[in-house]
Structure formats: structure tokens, C-alpha cells
Ligand SMILES: Nc1ncnc2c1ncn2[C@@H]1O[C@H](COP(=O)(O)OP(=O)(O)O)[C@@H](O)[C@H]1O
């Protein structure tokens with residue numbers, strides 16, 4: 001069960017877009033993904049077509065609940081034509097008030113999500129994180145096997161990624177298993193401007209070997225999110241097929257260089 005936390009302390013860089021794109025790729029290849037939405041804004045939840053969740057991740061984090069996640073997992077509103085529909089542990093606005101409350105736990109509440117996910121059996125879990133380094137993101141870092149840092153190719157991106165990686169390193173020092181691993185850095189919204197290329201090159205130089213294939217700027221991606229549809233079913237919409245292909249490649253990289261799991265669980269369409 002690879003559990004991947006998708007992180008950046010900055011908002012608007014594309015964390016949710018990458019989570020939804022990877023969930024779409026997983027569905028297309030018949031892999032049942034679970035999206036755990038711990039951002040109080042709930043954009044992944046609505047992007048998955050869930051508008052009034054009956055349960056939510058907030059109740060799981062309210063107190064220590066080992067194995068408690070299963071009770072709040074629900075099916076998503078994506079069409080069955082997308083393949084194996086993902087599942088979601090939905091966000092709710094009440095999650096915003098949870099973070100300061102977690103900070104009051106004298107024993108430390110950094111591993112509540114890890115405890116709740118103990119019995120999780122999905123072949124892929126994607127945790128969509130809020131744009132901060134607060135206790136919700138820290139919970140994701142304690143629960144995840146690996147971390148995907150999403151960034152834009154812009155000024156301060158190198159510094160922002162560096163700060164995130166320092167936090168990951170601090171978690172690694174504290175976790176008995178030495179996790180999470182850094183799955184890599186995804187440059188999102190890569191356009192064709194010289195500026196974008198410049199900052200993307202700076203990131204590759206600063207983190208050699210850690211940059212994964214980029215996700216390009218494509219209107220189809222914001223349309224997919226706005227329509228609560230997976231990008232793989234947007235069909236003939238310009239850029240949709242290209243965006244879908246980029247997430248296929250990214251998913252294969254996350255699941256292992258050779259895509260072994262995709263071949264064993266999926267439909268063989270790689
Ligand atoms: N590669 C992309 N191409 C086009 N629009 C994008 C892309 N990535 C993100 N967006 C848009 O940018 C906005 C912010 O992205 P989002 O994924 O919500 O960021 P975050 O989760 O980091 O706050 C959204 O409106 C989204 O649709």
C-alpha cells in the first residue's frame with residue numbers, strides 16, 4: 001500500500017491537481033486509489049464529485065482512533081467510465097478548527113492519521129495536504145511512506161522546496177522506521193515561457209535526480225477539476241489526452257520505475 005503525501009506549504013501550486021491527476025491515472029489503470037483530503041478547503045473532495053460528504057476525516061482526527069479511517073471512507077462521484085473509481089476520506093470545513101485543537105494534546109497529536117490508517121488496504125493512498133506546515137501536514141508526513149513535493153517553476157520555488165525537505169528530514173529522524181521517503185519533486189504548471197524554463201532548470205540543479213517528469217500548464221486540468229471529472233475522461237478537449245499521459249507517467253514513477261504494480265493490478269494498458 002504506497003501512501004503518498006502530496007505537499008507544499010504554499011497554496012495554489014497544484015497539490016490538489018496532482019492528487020486528482022494521479023487518482024485519474026490510477027482509475028484508468030484499474031487501481032483503486034483512496035484520496036485522503038486533509039485540506040480544510042476540500043478541493044480534492046469536490047474535485048472527486050463529493051459535495052455533501054456524509055462523514056469526514058475530521059471525526060477520525062478528533063481523538064485517537066486506531067484503524068478508524070475505514071469508517072469514513074466513501075465512494076466518489078466520478079463516472080464509472082473512468083475505470084476503477086477512487087474512494088475518498090472527505091474533508092470538511094470543521095477540519096480548520098481541528099488543527100489548533102490537535103496542538104493542545106499533551107502527548108502530541110502528530111500520529112493520529114497514521115494510527116487511523118493502520119488497517120488501510122487500498123493499493124494506493126494519496127493524501128492531499130493543506131498549504132501549511134501545521135499539524136495536519138505533519139500528520140500526513142507521519143502517515144505516509146513517501147512524499148511528493150509539488151512546486152511551480154517560479155521565484156522562491158527552490159527555497160520553498162528546501163524548507164519542505166528539511167521538515168521531511170526532521171520527521172525521518174523521529175519516525176522509528178525512518179520514513180517517509182522523498183518520492184520526488186513535481187514541477188507543475190510548466191509553461192513554454194523562458195522564465196518557467198529558467199526556474200525549472202534551477203530546481204533540477206538544486207535537487208539533482210529528484211525532479212520527476214513535469215506537469216505542463218493546460219486548461220484541461222482546471223476544467224476537469226471545475227467539472228469534478230477525471231482528466232482521463234475529458235476526451236477530445238484540447239490538452240486533456242496530453243495531461244492524462246503525463247499523469248500516467250508520474251503514477252508509474254511513483255509506483256516503481258518499471259510500473260510493476262500497474263501491470264499486476266492494472267489492465268496492462270501501459
Ligand atoms: N498544470 C495546470 N494547468 C492548468 N491549471 C492548473 C494546473 N495546476 C493547477 N492548476 C490550477 O491552479 C489552481 C490551483 O491549483 P491547486 O491544485 O488547487 O493548488 P493547491 O492544491 O496547491 O492549492 C487551480 O485552479 C487549478 O485548477
Ligand SMILES: [Mg+2]
Nearest residue numbers: 015016039043
Ligand atoms: Mg489544494
